[in-house]
Amino acid sequence: MSYRIDESVISNFLTNHTHALRLSALPLDPLSRQCPVCRDIYHAQDPAYVHPLLPADTPEYPVQVHNRGPCSHILGRRCIERHVRAGQPWSHSCPLCREVWFPAPNSARTEIVSTLDNVLGALERLEMRDEASSHEIENVEQALENIRELLYSQRWI
């Protein structure tokens, strides 16, 4: 099962829900002045680059999450991107507080299957009195079952 998150989701998150912090905005204790993931000491953001664009050799600068529920954690710019790109089951949530930053990549597929199950259940509860309609309903049921099988066999869920 792949947990890879779409590029558009990642770039939307980095652009709209993280912002670079000045070093002067950080508390003075040493732990607050280093990335909690890689422990690198934060550097000031290179003014030549606009957050969140990141050249490969940029030293870790502090980035704060905002408008993602109660999470307002500060992490290093490189580590936050490495985390959401890791393709792990937890890559869509904060590594410090587990607050969900955006929907898990497979939630759309899971939702499709649960919708299918609801429709199949509804069809089962229908009482068809005439032959032709009940035959049609059977065909629809069969088609939906096939779609569900396909979703499972492709390991999309």
Ligand SMILES: [Zn+2]
């Ligand atoms: Zn880091």
Ligand SMILES: [Zn+2]
């Ligand atoms: Zn958090």
